[in-house]
Amino acid sequence: MSGPDLVVLGLSLSSSWGNGHATTWRALLSAYAAAGHRVLFLERDRPWYAAHRDLADPDFCRLVLYDDLADLDRYRDAIASARAVMVGSYVPDGIAVGRMVQATARGVTAFYDIDTPVTIAALAAGTCDYLSPDLAAGYDLYLSFTGGPTLRRLERAFGARAARALFCAVDAEAYRPVGAAPRFDLGYLGTYAADRQPMLERLLIEPARLRPDLAFAVAGPQYPAGIEWPANVTRIDHVGPADHPAFYGACRYALNVTRADMVRAGHSPSVRLFEAAACGTPIVSDPWDGLDAILEPGREIVVASDTEAVLAALDGIPDHERAAIARRARARVLGAHTAVHRAAELSRLLEAAAAERVAPA
Template identity: 50%
Template sequence: MRIVVFGLTVSSSWGNGHATLWRGLCRALARRGHHVVFFERDVPYYADSRDLHELPGGRLVLYPAWHDVSRKAEREIAAADAAIVTSYCPDGIAATDLVLQASRALRVFYDLDTPVTLSRLKAGQRPSYLGPDGLSGFDLVLSYTGGSALDGLARTLGARQVAPLYGHVDPDMHRPVAPNPAFDAALSYLGTYAEDRQPALERLLVEAARRRPAERFLIGGAQYPCDHPWAENIRFVSHVPPADHPAFFSSCRLTLNVTRRPMAAMGWCPSGRLFEAAACGAPMLSDLWSGLDAFFTPGEEILVAESSEDALAALDLPDADLKRIANRARERVFAEHTSERRAAEFERLVGGARPPIRAPALAHAGA
């Protein structure tokens, strides 16, 4: 297939969870014989921290403004088998208008932020990437979140065919490596700052650090405010690029997952960081949300914490127990949650959304 994507970013991992997921999926799709063209608006805050310049298995199109690229986008869509618009695409409405005019390509919307989308709509705030007709014009709507979120997209935005396409990990990029002393910690956390994650982060990591002053703790991520609460034994790394994620996870005794409040409330929302950490052999501690046990078995493949006491109890477990839990999680991820598995699911969902796609009639459009 030729696939065209209009997304937030694939070129920069700074402050977003989209880029790493798209990189893994594009690599997997390329290995399966597909070609992806990714349109990304070239904004300064991603340009300043760009850590990918060529799309693996495809082509990256950076553009300064929509009017500079709209004709090229139209040509790519005309030659595509599937055209995808994603949540938080800065030109989502304009891209949607073009995609919905496609006579050949399957028209797809991929919401990588479904709980945020639905919570904003409930509050009377229409996200900037959604037009007045919602998702009713798309042939297929994919959601990073499953469960009740799928019904919400159909009921609230008119999506006709909805299916989950969860997070994943590329084992070629995320695997156990030699520990890095810079990331050494009893408990680590990797994630961009989010206000609605903060209470759980303070409860499960910051308070645990205060109660265990002799142990080292680590937080990595962008956009943390100056008044974020710290303790003397908490180290902060302002940005950890994907290339350093394996060392980050391989260097900690235990790593924490904290879910954004709208996602936790809706459930069925596994962070890509969970799969990355498991693939790197890190024992995982997570907050609790509905559907977690569909991805990892609590107590056997992942530890669950709701209080500071739960976090401290996890830290008190013997190394052998943590190692056993980590090994089981790694086996589960390799069996069910790789980028290759998601690429196969994408093929199945696209193939089931309409009759089999015919071979492209045009050569490399826009070349």
């Protein structure tokens, strides 16, 4: 048998604990494989993911755990023979991994940046440990979670040959309404991030302090022990992907909070937007440039920048309008932002890059 159609070296496929990469890879690659492609995923074995492994044997690709760079060398032939090889952001020893891929692969090479604004800031500061400017310029294709003006910046400032947006997406088969009665008025699902915490304070914790008659939930790991949670905020340390629909279904509204670098860059939709919408839960989100290209404020999503706006939504939007917002958002996401859509985009982008490689100079 010939080599795989696609080899992916990503942060994690096997564990969704403490990272947003796993659900992205799972949705994208399962849809890509369903279109007839053979995929090999190479993941650096890490103890914190091993302790929280929730997909040890995927049915849509071959998953291999490797110990270190020397162990990765065992898969050099697969990397060389693949039609395309994709390296993700935050891969351990990503610079060394990228150099090996670019020196070895005979097919298309791509970098998939699931953290683009963070990457750009680290590249500018010289502190990025998974990508360097020369590596960014060496990939045939730079795929980015962030669209808009950032794509041109990647090409101008860092020499990326072809920077293209490939947003996150949702597995529409796994994420759907569960029909449960909400237990929480507002719920947030996400790993702790220091730059995101002030907005979480403003849009959930402070509303909870002001309204002890309402119920709130924050689900996700790594929150510091010193945070003073109001009594009406339920803390859940981790919700696995299989339980995401039930969590969203338990919320009258789902909160989306964006990391500071993503807000500054704009055009960086979170996977939580698509997941909550697909589950039929209306969303309250902080504002950022480009949000209106994903969901229409006031019609498909509620935008709030402060505590007062959150409470106005919780108190002032009647149930029938809340349900209508959720229906419209679900229809919008299912029409443009599923894993099937994104896998088709990936195929087109890889084919275009392959054609560019063989085109005469």
